[in-house]
Amino acid sequence: MKVIGIEHIGIAVTDLNSSAKFWKEVIGLKHLSLEDVDGQGVTTDIYQADSGKIELLLSKCPDSPIEKFIKKRGPGIHHICLQVENIDDAIRFMFENKIKLIGKEPTIGAEGYKVIFIHPNSTGGVLVELAEKPI
Amino acid sequence: MKVIGIEHIGIAVTDLNSSAKFWKEVIGLKHLSLEDVDGQGVTTDIYQADSGKIELLLSKCPDSPIEKFIKKRGPGIHHICLQVENIDDAIRFMFENKIKLIGKEPTIGAEGYKVIFIHPNSTGGVLVELAEKPI
Numbered sequence: 001m002k003v004i005g006i007e008h009i010g011i012a013v014t015d016l017n018s019s020a021k022f023w024k025e026v027i028g029l030k031h032l033s034l035e036d037v038d039g040q041g042v043t044t045d046i047y048q049a050d051s052g053k054i055e056l057l058l059s060k061c062p063d064s065p066i067e068k069f070i071k072k073r074g075p076g077i078h079h080i081c082l083q084v085e086n087i088d089d090a091i092r093f094m095f096e097n098k099i100k101l102i103g104k105e106p107t108i109g110a111e112g113y114k115v116i117f118i119h120p121n122s123t124g125g126v127l128v129e130l131a132e133k134p135i
Numbered sequence: 136m137k138v139i140g141i142e143h144i145g146i147a148v149t150d151l152n153s154s155a156k157f158w159k160e161v162i163g164l165k166h167l168s169l170e171d172v173d174g175q176g177v178t179t180d181i182y183q184a185d186s187g188k189i190e191l192l193l194s195k196c197p198d199s200p201i202e203k204f205i206k207k208r209g210p211g212i213h214h215i216c217l218q219v220e221n222i223d224d225a226i227r228f229m230f231e232n233k234i235k236l237i238g239k240e241p242t243i244g245a246e247g248y249k250v251i252f253i254h255p256n257s258t259g260g261v262l263v264e265l266a267e268k269p270i
Contacts, residue, residue, distance in 0.1 A: 075260035125210035
């Protein structure tokens, strides 16, 4: 498995306008995309830093993972996404190393990336997303 | 104020060996440094990705910010660090834009960076560190 680097940091938000204003106007990041990811029940609003991105996640459904996270912990950092060269290799590697994944197959995330999440029980409490960039 | 990019993601840990094993042996990141930062009451253990770093934070004192975070939320992602070109310019900019900082002056963090934290109240619940690389 080859990890290319930190692709983005996912942040659960309750007020997209206010959070977007901070990352865009105060920090000065460039806006990249605004997109619904129906499989996760969220709207994603993505900003580009010179290295890595900030992904704001606004829940669209009462039972989405982001809604549950916010109910439990409030808005804040939700996950770290690592870009991998090949998601199938990464899934096989995690399976061989007894690392617990959420689901067995990759799904399509924001920007068309193939993604899967590692369970926080296998990482010391951190939700880690693995993502392969679309060709 | 010029933001250069995402310098690192800080992760509060309770079992440094186990967390280090995940980032080093499973994800395959290169170990960069192990260092006590007495001003924050923590041991930092830093790993380098191709872009950005992972900073594991182990509390050394019962009243450290990391100890308090873990008592409240358990181990997990603690903060995002953005590298800025000049920390004094960044502090001035935040002050002018009514962004609440924790403290008024930069302190010396891991790897000799000059750092200051933005209060989560000004960011939508995210603890953001600003850091200037030492010359």
